[in-house]
Amino acid sequence: MTFDPNAFLIILTGTLIAxxxxxxxxxxxxRNMAMIGDAISHAVLPGIVLAFFFSGQREGIAIIIGAGLLGILATIIIDYLSTKVKLQNDASIGVTFTWLFAIGIILITVFAGQIDLDQDCVLYGEIAYIPLDLIVTENNTILGPRVLWIAVINVILVLLYVGFMYKELKLTSFDKQFAQTIGFSTGFINLSLMGMVSYTTVSSFEAVGAILVLALLVVPPATAYILTKKLKPMLLLTILIGFLTSLVGYYLAYFIDGSIAGAMASVSGLFLLAAILYVTIQKRSIGKGIIMPAELKR
Incomplete structure (x- = not known):
């Protein structure tokens, strides 16, 4: 098989986003907040509509800022409903994202005659178009796909954030009460995490679409969580699964001539299924005495 630069760009971008x-x-x-990504993907719609209304552009920093601010607002509302009102976490997420998403739909309807924007522009992307959306300078120098640069920036920011906040994120994720006892600002840490999630998901929507972003946000780490209960191996496994999801998903779409984003999301689900089967078989083997617990520990 000959080297295909377009395939390489798509796989690389998918891997970085993953x-x-x-x-x-x-x-x-x-933190038992896996569906917060789905909530943010819907809740940011009003911010995107208002940003587009004032800037007149479907892409760029204005859209990211508008969506990011709504993502943070959604986080604040969810946190308030769950901590102050004592509403269940899943109910808080459901109430918040449906309410904000409905406001976004209303805004689109009201401004329908003044702006060229609909739900498809906001919530769906196509990763296959990445090699076509190039950054070209005034001297006609091609700097590469615009979305690839966004994905590179996202990875750098996320790595810096996780590296700088690793201890705080780890402690507040496993023992929030103890973190508060020793003086950690759990509210700020949670807000910073939600802010990063908002920025990363929103900036990736246009490239790969909301469905694939949500799949990459939840399924690879969930798969890694099934396979290990230690944080660092979980993070490394998540990176590996994300890469394999992008690689295998692309070639699956190539051979079946189907949607690349859909194939990647499906492959991530297959990896999760494989992990579940592996753990189930392992537990049954232990129960039958085929594998001793002491051997597993070694």
Whole structure:
């Protein structure tokens, strides 16, 4: 098989997005907040509509800022409902994202005659178009795909964030009460994590679409969580699974001539199924005495 530069760009971009989403998603899994990504993907719609209304552009920093601010607002509302009102966490997420998403739909309807924007522009992307969306300078120098640069920036920011906040994220994810006792600002840490999730997901929507972003945010870290209960191996496994999801998903789409994003999301689900089967078989083997627990520890 000959080298295909377009395939390389798509796989590389998918891998980078999988890494940035997966690392943040790992901490969401540990905090029992896996569906916060789905909430943010819907809740940011009003911010995107208002940003587009004032800037007149479907892409760029204005859209990211508008969506990011709504993502943070959604986080604040969810946190308030769950901590102050004592509403269940899943109910808080459901109420918040449906309410904000409905406001976004209303805004689109109201501004329908003044702006060229609909739900498809906001929530769906196509990863196959990455090699076509190039950054070209005034001297006609091609700097590469725009979305690839965004994905690179996202990975760098996420790696810096996780590296700088690793101790705080780990402690607040496993023992929030103890973190508060020793003086950690759990509210700020949670808000910073949600802010990073908002930025990363929103900036990736246009490239790969909301469905694939949500899959990469939840499924690879969930798969890693099934296979290990230690944080660092979980993060490394999440990165590996994200890469394999992008690689295998692309070639699956190539051979079946189907959606690349859909194939990647499906492959991530297959990896999760494989992990579940592996752990189930291992537990049954232990129960039958085929594998002794002491041997597993070694």
């Amino acid at each position: 890494i940035s989403c997966g690392l943040l998603g790992s901490f969401l899994i540990l």
